[in-house]
Amino acid sequence: GQNIDQPTEMTATEGAIVQINCTYQTSGFNGLFWYQQHAGEAPTFLSYNVLDGLEEKGRFSSFLSRSKGYSYLLLKELQMKDSASYLCAPSDSNYQLIWGAGTKLIIKP
Amino acid sequence: IAGITQAPTSQILAAGRRMTLRCTQDMRHNAMYWYRQDLGLGLRLIHYSNTAGTTGKGEVPDGYSVSRANTDDFPLTLASAVPSQTSVYFCASSKGQATDTQYFGPGTRLTVL
Numbered sequence: 001g002q003n004i005d006q007p008t009e010m011t012a013t014e015g016a017i018v019q020i021n022c023t024y025q026t027s028g029f030n031g032l033f034w035y036q037q038h039a040g041e042a043p044t045f046l047s048y049n050v051l052d053g054l055e056e057k058g059r060f061s062s063f064l065s066r067s068k069g070y071s072y073l074l075l076k077e078l079q080m081k082d083s084a085s086y087l088c089a090p091s092d093s094n095y096q097l098i099w100g101a102g103t104k105l106i107i108k109p
Numbered sequence: 110i111a112g113i114t115q116a117p118t119s120q121i122l123a124a125g126r127r128m129t130l131r132c133t134q135d136m137r138h139n140a141m142y143w144y145r146q147d148l149g150l151g152l153r154l155i156h157y158s159n160t161a162g163t164t165g166k167g168e169v170p171d172g173y174s175v176s177r178a179n180t181d182d183f184p185l186t187l188a189s190a191v192p193s194q195t196s197v198y199f200c201a202s203s204k205g206q207a208t209d210t211q212y213f214g215p216g217t218r219l220t221v222l
Contacts (some may be wrong), residue, residue: 033210033211042214043213087152095208101150
């Protein structure tokens with residue numbers, strides 16, 4: 001079956017760095033998306049990885065290892081507004097996104 | 110209109126009633142999607158449409174129907190609502206290429222009593 005595993009909740013301090021891990025098992029693979037979702041709002045796109053390695057975009061970076069079925073999202077210089085859920089979503093052989101339940105990130109001052 | 114809109118924002122519905130959730134996008138995207146999001150679970154795909162005139166079933170299609178008469182609109186209908194359909198419903202769209210980013214509407218919070 002298809003499965004996505006992310007930590008349910010993480011806590012970090014303002015200004016620090018946090019890494020959110022995601023492991024996945026899918027029928028086929030066509031890249032992996034990360035989305036951010038603030039409470040009560042819609043998910044918004046953060047990153048897309050299709051090849052192994054690190055993609056950097058400002059304070060956010062995303063890493064992919066296809067052979068390990070593993071990705072992580074790295075957030076640097078954390079700000080209070082980064083308090084949100086972060087959703088990992090690999091794309092399967094039918095190009096449908098398989099969504100994890102998300103990691104709720106709590107930022108403390 | 111800018112992006113994707115959904116209506117209503119929220120709704121309380123008696124079980125057995127028929128309900129249509131509306132979704133409109135102005136980005137001329139080919140593909141559109143309906144998801145439901147429940148606490149502790151990931152987004153689950155209900156139905157999708159790769160282009161106007163075509164629709165497909167997602168992971169949890171039972172009890173729901175869709176139509177795609179034109180590019181912009183993708184309504185979701187609950188023919189006879191049941192309490193297990195209480196959820197937050199998100200509509201999304203993408204350009205249509207297989208790995209294109211999906212853009213989400215603001216969601217509809219539906220409660221079925």
